[in-house]
Amino acid sequence: MKKICFALLICLINLNIACSKKPVGGDSPTDSANTGNTPAAPVSYTGLLVALTNNTSKKIEIYDPVSTDWNLSDAKKWSWGPTVNLGFSADENSKFGGGTDFKPRKMPIWQNADYAAISDNSFAAIIEYPSGVRKWSKIISGNLHSAELLPNGNIALAASDGNWIRVYASSQGPDNNTYAEYTLLAAHAVLWDPDLSVLWVTGQDPSTNAHILTALAIAGTDAKPELTEVITYRKTLPTAWGHEIGAYYGNKNLLWVTSNGGEYVFNKTTKSFSTAPTNGLTFVKGIINQPSGQIVLVRPDANKNPRPAIGCTLNDWSTSTIDFYAANGQWQGARIVNGACFYKLKLVNDSYQ
Structure with missing residues (x-):
């Protein structure tokens, strides 16, 4: 009997040692992306504010990574929708579903003030930031996935169902409808590169259906832009269905x-x-890095295994969870907003790169 008790005691000691070797921050997600678990003791993260498109609230929302609980009121620093009192039409307001992109930019041509480019499924806008007042906007069909505010005040857009990249001459007035178009199947992303003076884009070649990253040159004038591919930058993506491009x-x-x-x-x-x-997570809809090197990303709950207990129930392309990783790729923790359906993520950084 004494031998049995002694053996049980040894087993209990070994079990306690094994449990004590868990990471201090809590269990790591099983598929290297957060599955709804949060660290036992959430920690503050220093860095720039994080902008998110929320399909549940139908607003663009900005959160502070220093706050450990994003459900508290002081964690959310800003939210926006195209309301009539900000200069938008009632139709624009009713169509807005929470956004598919948000990029703030400092604009020397507009008194060096901050503005932001915004896209939604059937809507695009330029707003003063942070006031949210309309600078330019338009209802546009084509399932818009990305927007970029160019240094001259024009806006670039990517439409996945429209199969195009466009640059609208928004610099010419709040209702201007002139645009240049470049055909690109399943177009998903636009990002301006001030060093190379090109617009980075993802999509499919209309002739071969190859999934590509490439760059477009913008010529012509501010009032009548022109788009041509800089073929030397074209590269086939390692895997199909390109989505996001980020600085x-x-x-x-x-x-x-x-x-x-x-x-x-x-x-x-x-x-x-x-x-x-x-480590090559699938279906990442948005990824950024803080100046510290910390990586922040958003990935649909439907693509996590197991699916988080607290998650987005509105659709299969969003999540209630934002994941934080060290620069070396080790998962650090998460922020969860109950009931949220976050689709896209950006830093509140008014620099292009």
């Missing part, structure tokens, strides 16, 4: 690029892709 803050030679099949870092000089530090 890699701290290194102008790199870009974040995601697709349904993975997430990558693109080197502009070598024109090559490498797997992102977070």
Whole structure:
């Protein structure tokens, strides 16, 4: 009997030692993306504010990573929708579903003030930031997925169902409808590169259906822009269905690029892709890095295994969880907003790169 009790005691000691080796921040997600677990003791993250498009509230929302609980009122620093009192039409307000992109930019041509480019499924706008007042807007069909405010005040848009990249001459007035168009199947992303003076885009080649990252040159005039591909920058994506392109803050030679099949870092000089530090997660809809190197990303609940207990129930392309990773790709923790359906994520950084 004493031998049995002694053996049980040894087992209990070994079990306690094994449990004590858990990461201090809590269990790591089983598929390297957060599954709804949060650290036992959430910690503050220093860095820039995080902008998110929320399909539940139908607003663009900005949160502070310093706040450990994003359900508290002081965590949300700003929210926006195209209301009539901000200069938008009732139709624009009713169509807005929470946004598909939000990019703030400092605009020297407009008194060096901050403005933001916004897209939604059938709506695009330029607003003064943070006041939210309308500068330019238009209802546009085509399932808009991305927007970029160019240095001259024009806006670039990507439409996945419309199969195009357009640059609207928004610099010419709040209702201007003149645009240049470049055909690109399943167009999903636009990002201006001030060093190379090109517009980075993702989509499919209309002739071969190849899934590509490429760059467009913008010529013509501010009032009548023209778009042509800079073919030397064209690269086939490592996996199909390109999605996001993001600035890699701290290194102008790199870009974040995601697709349904993975997430990558693109080197502009070598024109090559490498797997992102977070180990190639699938279906990443938005990825950014803080100046510290910390990686922040958004990924649909439907693509996590297991699916989080607290998650988005409105659709299968959004999530209630924002994941934080160290620069080396180790998961650090998450922020969960109950009932939220976050689709896209950006830093509140008014610099292009």
